[in-house]
Amino acid sequence: MKEQHISHIQKQILQAIAEYDDILIFRHVRPDLDAIGSQIGLARMIEATYPDKKVYTHGKDVPWLSELIAPMNPLPSKDFTGKLVIVLDTANTDRLDGNIENINTAACVIKIDHHLPVEAYGQVQWVEPDASSASELIAKLWWNHSHELKMTTEAAYALYAGIVGDTNRFLYDSTGPETMQLAGELMRYPFDHAALHFKLAEITPVERRLIAYTLENAHVSEVGVGMILFTSETLAELQATDEDTSVTLSLVGNIQGVISWGVFVQQSTGSYRCRLRSKGPAINEIAARHEGGGHKLASGANAHDEMEIKEIVKELEDAVLQFKNK
Numbered sequence: 001m002k003e004q005h006i007s008h009i010q011k012q013i014l015q016a017i018a019e020y021d022d023i024l025i026f027r028h029v030r031p032d033l034d035a036i037g038s039q040i041g042l043a044r045m046i047e048a049t050y051p052d053k054k055v056y057t058h059g060k061d062v063p064w065l066s067e068l069i070a071p072m073n074p075l076p077s078k079d080f081t082g083k084l085v086i087v088l089d090t091a092n093t094d095r096l097d098g099n100i101e102n103i104n105t106a107a108c109v110i111k112i113d114h115h116l117p118v119e120a121y122g123q124v125q126w127v128e129p130d131a132s133s134a135s136e137l138i139a140k141l142w143w144n145h146s147h148e149l150k151m152t153t154e155a156a157y158a159l160y161a162g163i164v165g166d167t168n169r170f171l172y173d174s175t176g177p178e179t180m181q182l183a184g185e186l187m188r189y190p191f192d193h194a195a196l197h198f199k200l201a202e203i204t205p206v207e208r209r210l211i212a213y214t215l216e217n218a219h220v221s222e223v224g225v226g227m228i229l230f231t232s233e234t235l236a237e238l239q240a241t242d243e244d245t246s247v248t249l250s251l252v253g254n255i256q257g258v259i260s261w262g263v264f265v266q267q268s269t270g271s272y273r274c275r276l277r278s279k280g281p282a283i284n285e286i287a288a289r290h291e292g293g294g295h296k297l298a299s300g301a302n303a304h305d306e307m308e309i310k311e312i313v314k315e316l317e318d319a320v321l322q323f324k325n326k
Ligand SMILES: [Mn+2]
Pocket: 034, 035, 089, 114, 132, 133, 134, 166
């Protein structure tokens, strides 16, 4: 999208916000910091700018996000007629959270997103796949039109948290000069950004046990394939669930020398859920050979027993070797 085009869309969005009295803000299912941050950030700015308007935030509440940012406040009725709907951080309508069956009866639907376009929906669409986060786009909307949209400390905090969430504290490649610039402008508001960072870095007791176990027991082959195995017995000993083990995924990749890696977790059926990652060699075809699939560098698969895990590790090694010899 060219800047000129973006500025035209931004004007349309601000006009719609000025025009409608009832504004419903949606985001995707299984929300993250960016989904909630952009949603609450935009809601608080509209409320501050137009005290007479009613702003609603839709989607299921997730306790830790409600506590860290703010709980949702959905429209109690399902009557969307004459109302404005703004959807944030959601590439396709299938991923929308909340009572969306009447979304097409709304007077106007606006899409604001930073994912690669999957589905074109809404009368107005602002999609910037190069932006770090939906929160960055909302911050940009404010920065470009600060006379038409009032920032508050609560909004600045929510948007900052959203940017921090989607960039993994400014570490990811998606972090650009504009990301830092806008985060800096938000930081001028008196919220406690250090407290946010400490909170996000916190390790729960079960995570602590899993991290310790992983660093102690992860195996790294000479070729550069890392792996950690969690049998049901180990999970029981660590008082952890399959869900909890996600904290170990990036950890194995951080071990020096690791190029591709897998986290293998036994399920109640006896078979193993395999989460595969890579820093270069494509692994999605390996996943596809074992009842799975996914992206080039991040895939999921299934192994029936430890023999099949050995096969997968061997295939990862072959992929790494091939990649090194290129
Ligand atoms: Mn996002």
